Amino acid sequence: MYDLYAKILNILRLPEIIAQLTWAVIPFACIAALMVFVVIFLVLMERKFLAWLTVRKGPNRVGPNGFLQTFADAIKLLFKEDIMSEETNKLLFTIAPVIAFAPVMIIYGLMPFTEHLIAINIAVGLFLVFALSSLTTVGIVLAGWSSNNKYSLLGGMRSAAQAISYEIPLVIAVLSIAVLAGSLNLKEIVTAQSGGLFSWNIFPAFIGFIVLFICSIAEVNRVPFDLPEAESELVSGYNTEYSGMKFALFFLAEYAALFIMSVLISTLFLGGYLPPFNDYLSIILLDNIIKNQAIMDILIHLEQGFWLVAKTYTLLFLIIWIRGTLPRLRADQLMGFSWKFLLPLAFINLILTSIIKLAIQGY
Amino acid sequence: MKNAVNKTISGIIEIARGMATIMKHFFRPSITLEYPEKKPDLPPRFRGRLALLTNSDGTDACIGCKSCVKVCPCVDLIQIETSKDPETKKIVVEQFTIDIGRCIFCGNCTEICPKNAIVSTDEFELADYSRESLVFDKKALTLDPEKSQRLRDKKEKEVK
Amino acid sequence: MNKLIENSIKKDMLINVGPQHPSTHGVLRLILTLEGEIIKDTKPVIGYLHRGKEKLAESRTYFQYLPMVDRVDYLSGFFYQAALCYAAESIGEIKVPKRAEYIRLITMEFNRIASHLLWLGSFLLDLGATSPLFYVFREREKIITLFEELTGQRMMYNFYTYGGVKKDFPEGWIAKAIDLCKEMPKLFDEYEAIITKNPIVLERTQKTGILSKELGLNYGITGPNIRASGVNLDLRKSNTYSVYNETDFKTCLAQSGDSYARYIVRVQEMRESLKIVEQALKQIPGGTPEKLKVKKVNCNCNREECEYCGFDSKLAEKKINPMTFKLPIGEATAMIESARGIIACYLVSDGTAKPYRIKWRTPSFSAVQILPELIKNSPYSDLMPIFGSLDVVLPEVDR
Numbered sequence: 001m002y003d004l005y006a007k008i009l010n011i012l013r014l015p016e017i018i019a020q021l022t023w024a025v026i027p028f029a030c031i032a033a034l035m036v037f038v039v040i041f042l043v044l045m046e047r048k049f050l051a052w053l054t055v056r057k058g059p060n061r062v063g064p065n066g067f068l069q070t071f072a073d074a075i076k077l078l079f080k081e082d083i084m085s086e087e088t089n090k091l092l093f094t095i096a097p098v099i100a101f102a103p104v105m106i107i108y109g110l111m112p113f114t115e116h117l118i119a120i121n122i123a124v125g126l127f128l129v130f131a132l133s134s135l136t137t138v139g140i141v142l143a144g145w146s147s148n149n150k151y152s153l154l155g156g157m158r159s160a161a162q163a164i165s166y167e168i169p170l171v172i173a174v175l176s177i178a179v180l181a182g183s184l185n186l187k188e189i190v191t192a193q194s195g196g197l198f199s200w201n202i203f204p205a206f207i208g209f210i211v212l213f214i215c216s217i218a219e220v221n222r223v224p225f226d227l228p229e230a231e232s233e234l235v236s237g238y239n240t241e242y243s244g245m246k247f248a249l250f251f252l253a254e255y256a257a258l259f260i261m262s263v264l265i266s267t268l269f270l271g272g273y274l275p276p277f278n279d280y281l282s283i284i285l286l287d288n289i290i291k292n293q294a295i296m297d298i299l300i301h302l303e304q305g306f307w308l309v310a311k312t313y314t315l316l317f318l319i320i321w322i323r324g325t326l327p328r329l330r331a332d333q334l335m336g337f338s339w340k341f342l343l344p345l346a347f348i349n350l351i352l353t354s355i356i357k358l359a360i361q362g363y
Numbered sequence: 364m365k366n367a368v369n370k371t372i373s374g375i376i377e378i379a380r381g382m383a384t385i386m387k388h389f390f391r392p393s394i395t396l397e398y399p400e401k402k403p404d405l406p407p408r409f410r411g412r413l414a415l416l417t418n419s420d421g422t423d424a425c426i427g428c429k430s431c432v433k434v435c436p437c438v439d440l441i442q443i444e445t446s447k448d449p450e451t452k453k454i455v456v457e458q459f460t461i462d463i464g465r466c467i468f469c470g471n472c473t474e475i476c477p478k479n480a481i482v483s484t485d486e487f488e489l490a491d492y493s494r495e496s497l498v499f500d501k502k503a504l505t506l507d508p509e510k511s512q513r514l515r516d517k518k519e520k521e522v523k
Numbered sequence: 524m525n526k527l528i529e530n531s532i533k534k535d536m537l538i539n540v541g542p543q544h545p546s547t548h549g550v551l552r553l554i555l556t557l558e559g560e561i562i563k564d565t566k567p568v569i570g571y572l573h574r575g576k577e578k579l580a581e582s583r584t585y586f587q588y589l590p591m592v593d594r595v596d597y598l599s600g601f602f603y604q605a606a607l608c609y610a611a612e613s614i615g616e617i618k619v620p621k622r623a624e625y626i627r628l629i630t631m632e633f634n635r636i637a638s639h640l641l642w643l644g645s646f647l648l649d650l651g652a653t654s655p656l657f658y659v660f661r662e663r664e665k666i667i668t669l670f671e672e673l674t675g676q677r678m679m680y681n682f683y684t685y686g687g688v689k690k691d692f693p694e695g696w697i698a699k700a701i702d703l704c705k706e707m708p709k710l711f712d713e714y715e716a717i718i719t720k721n722p723i724v725l726e727r728t729q730k731t732g733i734l735s736k737e738l739g740l741n742y743g744i745t746g747p748n749i750r751a752s753g754v755n756l757d758l759r760k761s762n763t764y765s766v767y768n769e770t771d772f773k774t775c776l777a778q779s780g781d782s783y784a785r786y787i788v789r790v791q792e793m794r795e796s797l798k799i800v801e802q803a804l805k806q807i808p809g810g811t812p813e814k815l816k817v818k819k820v821n822c823n824c825n826r827e828e829c830e831y832c833g834f835d836s837k838l839a840e841k842k843i844n845p846m847t848f849k850l851p852i853g854e855a856t857a858m859i860e861s862a863r864g865i866i867a868c869y870l871v872s873d874g875t876a877k878p879y880r881i882k883w884r885t886p887s888f889s890a891v892q893i894l895p896e897l898i899k900n901s902p903y904s905d906l907m908p909i910f911g912s913l914d915v916v917l918p919e920v921d922r
Contacts, residue, residue, distance in 0.1 A: 054657035055388050057395045150538045154560065154903070223651060224723055233907055235545055325382045327723050328651025330904040331560060341371075374722035381717040385654055394661050408675035408693065434845050436587040469590030469681045474689070475845055483675070 027119035031108045039255040040070045045313075046320050053324040077251075080244035085148070088241065092146035097242070097249035100139025103132035104256045111263050112187045114273050114304035125186040126178060129264060130171055133219060136257060137163035140228060140238050143250070147241035155237030158331055159228035162218060165338040166225075170215035172346035173208040176353040177201055177268045190272035197276040202269040204356045207349040209269045211342050213315075216261040218334070220254060222319060224326040225334060258319065259312070266311035273304035280304075405485050407517055410468045412486040413461055415504045416479070416511035423505070424480035427454040431472035431481055437465050441472065459504060463489060464497035482514055535563060538903075542571050546649050546907050549917025551891065553906075560903045565895035572921040580881040585611060586845035588878065590681040595883065596919040597678055598641055601627075601634040602861035604683040606868040607881075609764060609857035611685045614872050615850045620837040623687035624766045625807040629700070630673070630682065631765070632796040632803070636707070637666045638862035639789045639796075642914045646786065647718065649911035650727055655717060662710055665703055672696060685848065687839025691812045697804055698811075704801045711794060718786075728783035732897040732909035735780060742896075743889040746864025748913055751788045752780035758860035770802045782912035789914075809836035849876050863887055863914050887919040 005026075009019040044059070044067065051058030059066030084093060107129050109119035122128065137159055144156015178184055180201055181192040193200050202209050218225035229237030239250050266272060275281060280300050290296055329337065396403060405411075416424045427445040435441050444458035472481050484506075491497050506514065536557045542550040550571035556564040576595055580588045592607050593600035605627055612619060619627075644659035667677045672693055674682040682689055718724050739749045749756055757774040759767040775791035777784035809815040815836060850872040858867045864886025873879040890913040897909050 050653075052389050052393075053385050054654045055391055055393050055661060056657060057393045057397070150536060226651070227904070233546075233904055321382060321385070324654045325385045325717065326378065326652060326721070327647060327727060328904075329723055330727060330902060332902060333726050370722075373720075377720040377722060381721050384713050384716040387713075388654075388658070394664070406672040406675070406693070408672065408690070410675040430846060434584075434586050436583060436590050467590060467594075467679065468676065469679070470675060471586060471590060471681070471845070 027109065028105075031105060031119060035105060035108055035256050036252070038259050039252050040074065042255050042259055042316065043070045043073075045316070046323075049317065049320045050324055053321070074248065077244060077248040082244040082246065083241075085241060087148040089146040089148070092142050093241075094246070096139050096143035096146060097246045097253070098139070099142060100136050101249045101253040101256075103135040104253050104260060107132050107260050107264075108256070110186065111260065112190055112267065112272060113263070113308055114301055115187075116301065117305070118187060121185070121187055124184045126174065126184045126189065126268075129186075130167070130174065133257065133261075134163055134167055136253060139253075143242070144228075144238040147238070149241050151234045151236075152238050152240045155228040155234045155240070159221065159238060161331065162221070162225065162227060162334060165335050166215045166218040166342075169211050169338060169342040169346040170219065172343070172350055173205075173211040173215065174268065176205045176208045176350045179350070179354055179357055180204060186267060186272075190267055190274060193271040194274050196278045197271075200269065200271040200274075200276075205269065205349055205353045207345055208353065209265070211346045211349060212265055212269070214342060215338075216265060217319060217322070218338070220257045220261055222258065223323040224329050226328060227331055227334060259316065262312045262315040262319070263308065265315055266308060270311045271307075272311075273308040275303065275307050405487075409485055409487075410470045410473075410483040412463055412484050412489060413466065413472065413481055413499075413504065414484045414506050414514075415459060415481055415501070416506060416514065417508050419508050419512065421508055423456055424478050424511070425456050425459065426478055426480070427456045428477060430475045430477065434471040434475045436469060436471065437462075437467060440465050456501070459501040460498060461504060462498045464494050479515070479518070482518065484514065540906070542568075546645075546911070547917075548645060548911070548915055551915070551917055551920075553894075555903070555906070557903055562898050562901060562903055562906060565898055567891050567894055569891060569917075569920050572918045574918075574922065576922045577881055577883060580878050582877065584845070584876045585685065585848055585850065585878065588881075589684070590679065593679040593681060594918065595885070595922055596861070596863070596887075596916050598916055599634045599638045599862045600678060600680050601631050601682070602859055602866055603868075603883075604680070605631060605765075606857050606859045606861075606866045607870070608683045608685055609859065610855045610868045610870040611850060611872075613855040613857065614853045614870060615685065617686040618840050619687055620840065621766065621808045622836050623838050625803050626688045626692070626838075627683060628765050628767065628770070629800055629803050629807075630670070630680075632800045633666050633669065633700075635796045635862045636793050636800075637663050637670075639793050640666075642789060642862075642911075643714065643786075646908070646911040646914075649907040650724065652718075652724075655714060658710070658714070662707070669696065669700060669703065672699075684839060685843060686841070687837070689838070691815075691838055694813055696812075697807075700800065701804055704797050704804070707797050708794060711790065715790065719790075725783065727905075727908055728781065728786060728912070729779075730781055731901060731905050732782045732912060733780050734893065734897060738893070738896060739780070742893045744864070744893055745886050745889065746860065746862070746914075747775075747788045747792060748785055748864065748886075748890060750775060751777045751784035753778040756865075758858055758865060762858060764857070764859065766803075767799075769806060770799045772796075772799050782908055785912045785914075847876075849874065850878075861886065863916065863919070864889070883922055885919045885922065887915045887917070890915050891920050 005023060006016060006019045010016070047069070048058040048066070059069035062068045062072045084090065110122070110125050110129055110132075112118040112121070140159040141156040144152040144154075144159065147153070177189060181189040183189060183192070189201075221228050227237075228234075229239065234240070239247055242250060277284070280303050283296070283300070286296075286299065290299070418424050427443060429443055429445075432441050432443060440462055442458065442460045443456060445454050445456055447453070448455050468483070470483060473479075473483055489497065538555045538557055539552065540555060541547040541552040547553070552568040552571065554566040554568065555562055574594070576591060579591060583591070589604065589607065592603040595603045611617070640659045640663045644656035647653075647655045670680060671677050673690070673696060674680040734744065734748065734752050736752050736754055739752050740754065744752075745756060753776060755774055755776060758764070759772075760774055772795045775788045775795060777788050809818075819836075852872060852874040854869070854871040856867055856869045858865055865884070866886065867882075867884035869880075869882040869884070870878055871880040894910055894913065894915075897913075898906055901909070
């Protein structure tokens with residue numbers, strides 16, 4: 001790919017150094033574009049689904065069937081006045097949304113969306129994903145503290161407590177996947193699941209799937225674990241004082257994290273970009289018709305993307321559905337649930353999967 | 364231990380039941396009334412903005428008895444100025460002002476009116492930019508004979 | 524020096540909730556002292572919605588005051604008008620026809636359901652569940668539409684008058700009401716499927732905000748709140764006003780006195796209210812207005828005890844002229860079991876066209892008083908669920 005890019009620049013008579021410098025930026029530009037697109041669609045999807053679940057119509061004014069509503073909202077947020085009260089810590093107040101947002105963006109680069117569509121393919125991908133996702137909390141705590149608002153402070157504190165208690169079962173649940181795949185590289189984890197529906201990790205590690213699902217909801221502060229922004233108590237929690245673009249960054253980070261967590265779950269447990277059959281649909285159906293290998297490759301590539309998107313959106317729908325149903329937990333109950341219920345479950349899962357792994361492979 | 368397992372299982376079942384109930388609504392028609400395009404159906408007894416009726420020959424139905432002023436719970440909401448016609452010795456209503464911005468739409472005045480001259484219309488979109496424009500004088504309140512007859516018919520139908 | 528250190532590491536935080544907070548059900552201000560997330564002290568500040576309803580009465584005639592009492596509690600306007608009417612009727616010894624009493628009963632019970640429904644929605648919103656709010660509003664809308672057809676307004680009805688009601692049911696109203704009564708229990712089942720056994724709701728509401736019998740009675744808590752603590756106090760049973768003694772219903776009680784018990788009592792009460800309405804719609808003297816009209820023309824006997832043209836099928840004893848309406852000298856108290864508890868209207872008449880003094884006793888006022896006791900030493904997250912479970916309507920507190 002790089003050769004092609006360098007060649008194009010060469011034709012344009014630009015020195016090679018520019019190609020070398022810009023090449024690293026391109027994936028991130030793509031990731032940022034993907035992220036914004038995904039979030040805009042996700043917000044619209046959530047609003048529409050929630051509206052349908054509550055016998056309403058949802059946004060239907062801007063664009064066909066309200067399709068452009070989130071674009072309008074995003075533009076509105078861009079042009080809004082950036083309000084900062086006198087007593088805030090200006091530096092931290094400005095930095096906090098960036099700290100919350102940046103790690104999520106890097107996680108996007110680590111995800112294997114298809115076999116080749118992965119920006120940073122490193123050996124400890126899984127480890128890095130969780131290291132980064134816990135960084136978001138730092139941003140939220142900073143936001144809560146620097147706002148100099150008591151509601152924000154409480155929201156930030158809750159977020160910190162929540163992140164600490166939920167990270168542990170989360171990581172232990174994911175550990176079982178590392179045991180099963182024998183690798184921390186996300187792509188290898190996906191490849192280890194190839195061979196149809198029944199070789200997905202969800203079967204040996206079903207409990208792990210449940211634990212990870214619940215923990216990831218807590219990780220991205222969604223109902224029923226949306227304590228940091230509990231509206232009925234804390235007004236809007238850590239982002240009470242935020243407005244305009246800074247608020248938009250928090251918003252973006254939250255929904256981007258929600259999406260990427262669903263991608264992660266489907267990567268780890270549901271076979272990622274792999275189809276639920278023994279082979280790719282396009283191979284099964286079109287192998288005899290299309291003889292050209294290049295076209296076949298493109299088709300397979302598209303299909304991989306389709307499977308990942310389908311799995312991710314099923315999970316997202318589940319999360320939205322849960323949001324429509326459940327009330328919020330209390331802070332102490334949330335901790336109790338994590339330490340007394342999820343953590344033992346995660347350990348049980350780890351032991352079970354290890355036994356299964358031993359039984360199958362025999363060493 | 365057994366207790367905890369039971370609790371977990373029943374909890375999962377109950378959450379699933381709740382989620383299934385929520386999902387039922389996914390397939391039900393929405394109840395939204397898309398307001399500015401579609402207007403609500405108002406019942407005949409609806410109490411909207413007040414209006415004055417006229418007789419079929421175009422004269423005021425109001426006889427200036429000021430009963431409505433006396434039963435109105437808001438002080439000075441309805442203001443009537445009358446004068447005696449020197450020839451016919453009849454009372455002529457010269458000014459009839461209602462401050463709709465302060466009206467509480469209780470319907471006391473429409474009930475007391477001996478000639479049914481003051482009625483509630485179906486009009487409910489009364490938002491405006493200034494308080495002054497919500498003070499309706501006699502000209503603004505009075506309906507033409509045709510509309511008055513229509514309103515009268517409607518009210519009569521409702522009474523029957 | 525010690526004091527300086529003590530001050531600088533002050534543990535508690537003063538937090539001011541309201542008057543403009545997303546979930547204070549109006550404009551209540553609470554000054555909380557928190558230690559971490561534990562509430563140590565609460566001071567409710569009321570009066571942001573004070574409109575002087577009691578003083579206003581002294582400068583208005585009885586009929587001018589009547590539409591104003593709807594606004595004391597915007598969610599259950601019928602109850603307040605009823606209380607005022609009963610008080611005035613007992614001073615003036617005005618007899619109320621049976622049919623009017625039945626219409627009052629039907630509207631009051633429907634109003635109770637509408638009020639409880641809205642409570643249910645906002646209570647769950649306080650807990651963090653959003654969907655039930657919309658379902659609840661959908662059902663409430665049906666009741667409100669019925670009210671609109673009957674009275675002409677959705678919330679501020681001004682429908683009762685001294686000695687009866689102002690208008691009869693419109694055509695087809697009774698059939699619609701019966702349909703609604705049949706439809707409602709299924710919808711209540713749906714709410715219960717979502718809420719009643721939901722583990723998170725149970726965790727959040729059980730054993731929180733426990734109101735003991737003695738505490739409740741000392742603070743004058745009434746209505747569903749005290750019934751959830753196991754006190755059998757229902758004026759509809761014990762102090763039968765209107766025609767409640769002709770209908771068959773049971774008082775809903777719970778024993779534990781926590782938020783969950785208050786929820787259970789209210790949901791059961793809605794079902795009981797539906798039963799009352801159903802019975803009343805069948806038993807109403809004269810039947811449907813269409814039938815009554817035809818029978819009245821055919822009967823024409825003008826006897827007092829006749830089913831169709833006698834006293835009991837009228838809407839009011841006699842047409843009262845609002846401008847000359849006066850009550851004799853005297854005083855009376857009317858007590859009513861409203862959706863939130865006991866409303867008492869104390870009315871003193873000095874024989875003029877205006878009341879000498881009106882005093883309202885409102886159930887929400889007591890409920891706000893008890894809040895500091897209930898939320899002491901509970902986490903800040905529990906503040907709103909407990910406050911919500913008490914079903915406080917702020918205009919009723921301030922009047």
